[in-house]
Amino acid sequence: MELTRRSLLALTGAMAVSGSTAKAEAQAQGSIATRAALFRGVGQPLSVETIQLDPPGPTEVQVRMEAVGLCHTDLHVLRGERQVGMQPMVLGHEGSGVVEVVGPQVRGIVPGDHVALTWLPACGVCRWCRGGLHHRCAESGRILRGPQFDGTYRRRDSSGRDVGSMCLVGAFAERTVVDQTSVVVVDRSLPFEVVALAACSVPGGVGAVTNAARVQKGDSVVVIGVGGDGMNVVQGARLAGAKVIIAVDLQAWKLDAARTFGATHGIQAGPGVDLPARVRELTEGIGADHAFACIDPAATLLDASRSTAIGGTVVMTGLTPESVATTPISPSELLRGHKTLIGSLYGSASQRTGVPEMLRLYQRGSLKLRELVSRTYRLDEVNQGYADLTAGKNLRGVVRLS
Secondary structure, eight states: OOOOHHHHHHHHHHHHHHHHHHHHHHHHHOOEEEEEEEEOSTTSOOEEEEEEEOOOOTTEEEEEEEEEEOOHHHHHHHHTSSOOSOSSEEOOOSEEEEEEEEOTTOOSOOTTOEEEEOSSOOOSSSHHHHTTOGGGOGGGGGTTTOSOTTSOOOEEOTTSOEEEEGGGTOOSBSEEEEEGGGEEEEOTTSOHHHHHHHTTHHHHHHHIIIIIIOOOTTOEEEEEOOSTTHHHHHHHHHHHTOSEEEEEESOHHHHHHHHHHTOSEEEEOOTTOOHHHHHHHTTTTSOEEEEEEOSOHHHHHHHHHHTEEEEEEEEEOSOOOTTOOSOSSOHHHHHHTTOEEEEOSGGGSOHHHHHHHHHHHHHTTSSOOGGGEEEEEOGGGHHHHHHHHHTTOOSEEEEEOO
């Protein structure tokens, strides 16, 4: 049935009233105090504060957070390179924890479950989710706005002001409340750091190889930027049977680390380095079959493309600032080179299946995940964690909440 404008406005108003009622009821049931890292303004450090967290709504769960990865996406927000819908907001989206409370309409999740929190929801009812493509969920456009999945709020600061949650997760907190659409139950024997990384960077990197580029046995691969994302591209290429895996980074120690994850060669980037020429030297003069731009695509995408052979595939896994509106690769270059340019989000596969698959590979010894964690931090050290990320000191830093 087609909605008229009047009926649509009436429905929207009813939803707002319903949301306000739900919020009042939740607060009446009693909120709890929890510490969280709040984003309060561009260029400002995260502010670790005590906030009030209301009980979960009907389809939500309360999670005691255990581990949260320090990802570049939140750093883009801190720098003002990616805009969020409100301030204050609890950042953090690559997390794991233990379920404490579930709403009455939650299915398949019970208190005591160990869970990964996914930074994209899987609503289950949109066209993409019905087809199993949860990473394309139609609700993904709301992840930077701040409110819960139902449009209301569960967090308030000391002044009573509503506080948003990054990616519908708000993981940099001792406790969080998320909708069941953002939860994947995992094996309770798994380390929390491993589960946290499997919620974002691991499927993002491995899946870019297996699902987006579809790397085959014997192929050659170049990976630009071997941090938390790119190192998983290296692992994915090794699992796929790539013969030549070239790691590229500014940091020499990361190139050494990349060899332990499966890289066959390393190129230290920097001024005066002709990356496409160096790659051709390592690939019989023709270039790599696949190139992955895992960091600063605005600066690396052109070199990635020119490092590939005729018919090569170029995969972008890293985010760019919102100010970057064009690609540096010309259409004619793509056309003449018979090349394919792909953007890969969440490893181009459902997070519902991708996260468990990464954990199974870890349990079989096929993926190194604990080795990705260079250092752990307390919540009070979250800003130091991002300073270390900026300085290139970590493959992955992880905030431990317990």
